[in-house]
Amino acid sequence: MTKRVLITGVTGQDGSYLAEYLLEQGYEVLGMVRRTSTINFERIQDIQDKICIVQGDLLDNVSLIDIIREHRPAEVYNLAAQSFVPTSFKQPVLTGEFTALGVTRMLEAIRIVDPEIRFYQASSSEMFGKVVEVPQTEKTSFHPRSPYGVAKVYGHWITVNYRESYNLFAVSGILFNHESSRRGLEFSTHKVTYHAAKIALGLADKLPLGNLDAQRDWGWAPDYVRAMHLMLQQDKPEDYVIATGRTHSIRRLCEVAFGCVDLDWERYVYVNPADLRPADVDLLIGDATKARTKLGWEPTVSFEQMIERMVQADMASLKKMHHL
Numbered sequence: 001m002t003k004r005v006l007i008t009g010v011t012g013q014d015g016s017y018l019a020e021y022l023l024e025q026g027y028e029v030l031g032m033v034r035r036t037s038t039i040n041f042e043r044i045q046d047i048q049d050k051i052c053i054v055q056g057d058l059l060d061n062v063s064l065i066d067i068i069r070e071h072r073p074a075e076v077y078n079l080a081a082q083s084f085v086p087t088s089f090k091q092p093v094l095t096g097e098f099t100a101l102g103v104t105r106m107l108e109a110i111r112i113v114d115p116e117i118r119f120y121q122a123s124s125s126e127m128f129g130k131v132v133e134v135p136q137t138e139k140t141s142f143h144p145r146s147p148y149g150v151a152k153v154y155g156h157w158i159t160v161n162y163r164e165s166y167n168l169f170a171v172s173g174i175l176f177n178h179e180s181s182r183r184g185l186e187f188s189t190h191k192v193t194y195h196a197a198k199i200a201l202g203l204a205d206k207l208p209l210g211n212l213d214a215q216r217d218w219g220w221a222p223d224y225v226r227a228m229h230l231m232l233q234q235d236k237p238e239d240y241v242i243a244t245g246r247t248h249s250i251r252r253l254c255e256v257a258f259g260c261v262d263l264d265w266e267r268y269v270y271v272n273p274a275d276l277r278p279a280d281v282d283l284l285i286g287d288a289t290k291a292r293t294k295l296g297w298e299p300t301v302s303f304e305q306m307i308e309r310m311v312q313a314d315m316a317s318l319k320k321m322h323h324l
Contacts, residue, residue: 004028006073008058008106009080010051013182014122016043018077018225019051025229030071032056032080043182058102064109068117075232077120078106081152084186085126088148089278099151100158107162107170115168118232121159123172124152125217125243125284135217135287138174138241146277160239169237173228176243176286179306180221181313188250189218190314192257193307197314199268200261201324207268210275212250217285219244220301230295243286244299256304260311 005022009015010031019029029051033039041048054071056063058080068076081099082088088095103121110117128136129145144150156172163170183190188209198204219242227242258265291297301309318324 002026002028003075004030004071004073005075005077006030006032006054006067006071007077007079008032008056009078009122010053011040011043012079012083013043013180013184013221014178014225014228015077015079016047016182017180017222018079018228019044020047021222021225021229023047023050028052030054030067030073032067058098058105061105061108064106065113068109068113072114073117075118075120076106076110077122077228078103079122081122083148084184085146085148086186086277088146088151092147095147096151096154099148100154103155104158107158107168110168111162111166115166117169118237119159119168119170120228120232121155121170121172122228123156123159123174123239124149125174125176125286127153127156127174128284131283134283135243135245135285136241137287138239138290156239163237169232171231171237172239173231174239174241174286175224175227176217176219176241176284178219178221178224179310181310181317182221183310189253189307190310192250192253193310194314195268196257196261196263196265196311197318199258200263200315201318201322203318203322205268206270207254208272208275209250209254209269210272210277212254212269212271215247215249215283215285217243217245217247218253218303218306219299220306223299223301227291227295227297230297234294238294240291240295241286241288242291242297243288244303245285245287246303247283247285248303253307256307257311260308261315
């Protein structure tokens with residue numbers, strides 16, 4: 001029997017890479033999308049004819065029950081969320097509905113229809129926020145600094161609660177920042193690589209950014225979806241931190257990205273007060289010892305390699321777009 005999986009957020013960065021990876025592993029992949037007048041299938045266009053698109057919404061528990069009842073997936077990966085931190089300050093209630101209560105609705109659907117289904121919840125390093133220890137592990141306490149981080153803490157703990165209350169195979173992957181050329185342009189990493197490419201091609205001359213001193217533990221997104229799959233193949237459901245254990249500042253990100261196109265970033269980057277957050281996270285760095293030990297997981301792409309790949313991809317797409 002071919003194993004069937006359901007991925008929410010399949011049109012996002014992680015969803016698209018996970019769908020590709022699971023197809024390679026021989027799975028039948030269902031991708032859940034919300035009904036909107038325009039759905040962006042760009043990230044999954046190469047595999048769209050190989051996966052089954054189903055319509056559902058994390059705000060509508062009946063749609064989730066219907067999908068699970070009709071398709072009976074063996075595994076569910078919940079990657080859908082309102083995941084852009086600055087937007088969570090402007091739309092905190094909507095962020096809570098999707099990113100917190102949406103998890104509960106999916107867990108309820110699984111509990112009602114088939115408690116044997118294995119469930120993966122996309123937790124986030126943003127839950128650590130104002131960190132109490134460096135590096136952060138599975139045992140580090142949470143102090144989120146944004147409505148997004150708060151909503152992710154709820155999603156994380158409700159997953160633990162359903163695991164303990166109903167004996168579900170439900171796990172959370174506490175993933176630190178992970179990037180690729182499929183990352184939305186609103187995220188700082190892609191914003192920087194894209195603008196470095198634009199400036200190198202003479203299509204822009206400035207890049208406004210927020211806090212240049214913020215430090216993050218950045219990894220390569222395809223490495224991280226591999227870890228999600230590994231978590232659901234274990235004998236026992238447990239939560240795992242997925243990270244590289246190395247941290248870099250936004251300054252360093254700019255230096256590497258602009259260096260890829262032989263430019264001095266300081267000539268083009270400036271701090272825009274409007275891009276500063278009401279409350280920010282200064283230093284996130286993860287300790288993935290448990291994932292290395294129990295899952296055999298290791299990152300394969302370095303920070304510098306990742307940024308170089310992103311700049312090259314942006315250069316290629318911009319040249320194509322502008323016929324350069």
